[in-house]
Amino acid sequence: MTGSLNVIGYGLATLGPAIGLGMLIGKALESMARQPEAAGMVRTTMFIGIAVVEALALLGFVLAFAL
Amino acid sequence: MTHVLAAAEWGGEFDGVLDDINALFDFPKFIDLGVWFGQDIGINRTIIIAWLMTALVGVLFVIAFRKPKIVPGKLQAALEMVIDFNRQIALDIIGPKGLKFVPMLTTFFVAIFALNIAKITPIFMLPPTGRMAWPLMFAVIAWLIYVGVGIQNQGLGGYFAGIAFPPGVPKALYIILTPIEIVSSLILRPFTLAIRLFANMAAGHILVVITLVTPWIFLSSARGWPIGVFGVLLGPLVFAFELFIIALQAYIFTMLTAVYIDSSMEAH
Numbered sequence: 001m002t003g004s005l006n007v008i009g010y011g012l013a014t015l016g017p018a019i020g021l022g023m024l025i026g027k028a029l030e031s032m033a034r035q036p037e038a039a040g041m042v043r044t045t046m047f048i049g050i051a052v053v054e055a056l057a058l059l060g061f062v063l064a065f066a067l
Numbered sequence: 068m069t070h071v072l073a074a075a076e077w078g079g080e081f082d083g084v085l086d087d088i089n090a091l092f093d094f095p096k097f098i099d100l101g102v103w104f105g106q107d108i109g110i111n112r113t114i115i116i117a118w119l120m121t122a123l124v125g126v127l128f129v130i131a132f133r134k135p136k137i138v139p140g141k142l143q144a145a146l147e148m149v150i151d152f153n154r155q156i157a158l159d160i161i162g163p164k165g166l167k168f169v170p171m172l173t174t175f176f177v178a179i180f181a182l183n184i185a186k187i188t189p190i191f192m193l194p195p196t197g198r199m200a201w202p203l204m205f206a207v208i209a210w211l212i213y214v215g216v217g218i219q220n221q222g223l224g225g226y227f228a229g230i231a232f233p234p235g236v237p238k239a240l241y242i243i244l245t246p247i248e249i250v251s252s253l254i255l256r257p258f259t260l261a262i263r264l265f266a267n268m269a270a271g272h273i274l275v276v277i278t279l280v281t282p283w284i285f286l287s288s289a290r291g292w293p294i295g296v297f298g299v300l301l302g303p304l305v306f307a308f309e310l311f312i313i314a315l316q317a318y319i320f321t322m323l324t325a326v327y328i329d330s331s332m333e334a335h
Binding site for chain 1: 159160259262263265266267269270318319322323326
């Protein structure tokens with residue numbers, strides 16, 4: 001069997017952000033459904049949160065190639 | 068001849084396609100300008116695409132706003148929507164004081180969007196933002212602006228003291244908090260801005276290349292042609308997804324710049 005360990009490393013690196021994104025977007029949807037009038041504010045904050053959480057997964061992606 | 072093209076000639080040895088991932092981002096120089104300060108500054112495909120997209124955006128904006136009308140035409144209405152979108156970002160995140168940053172935010176948004184869209188533009192098919200230099204320069208400019216705004220609004224000492232020693236924290240915690248805050252505010256912020264844009268564009272470029280190479284390799288193969296048909300059907304979906312990613316990344320970069328400016332507007 002041949003291959004690169006980096007791919008497995010990247011797979012592991014996606015787990016945390018995946019859980020984080022799921023919780024984040026789920027909660028954001030929940031609050032948008034409860035208070036549709038606050039949807040705009042929730043969406044903006046959600047995107048900021050997504051950007052921060054996603055950075056971890058992207059670091060994993062870049063480092064899989066870099067290292 | 069890149070490795071991708073070579074893989075196609077081998078006749079469906081799919082292992083070979085991504086043997087050297089750098090081949091997707093490496094292009095021969097058209098014009099050799101020599102090596103300056105240790106950097107090869109030859110003119111290659113990336114920089115030509117960037118020039119063309121810049122010229123395109125410039126021409127579009129000049130045509131749209133050369134003779135602005137009260138009842139806008141189609142092009143003017145479309146570009147006014149772009150500017151209004153950025154104005155809304157500034158108002159939502161920074162507040163009324165953010166209006167003076169609207170030109171800067173619009174420049175970021177339009178520049179990043181234009182450079183990203185080269186990824187799915189026929190003939191170009193390469194995002195200049197998929198090379199680290201472009202996102203890094205954008206991030207450095209954003210860093211200079213939000214640090215500059217912080218120094219302007221809070222004074223040199225006030226801004227850096229505000230970063231290093233956030234108020235309302237027990238004194239003992241500063242041992243842990245100060246290094247974290249300094250690293251996260253001054254180093255990690257521009258770094259993650261650049262990495263986010265770069266990684267999304269690089270990954271997207273690889274995805275597009277794989278999507279386009281799959282039909283090419285497999286349609287001519289005797290047993291593998293169903294995979295080729297699948298690749299053809301998948302193409303439009305991948306392009307639509309990439310269009311979404313392109314717009315989202317331009318939006319996120321602009322919005323995070325606004326958030327960072329907001330955080331340095333006043334002491335927190």
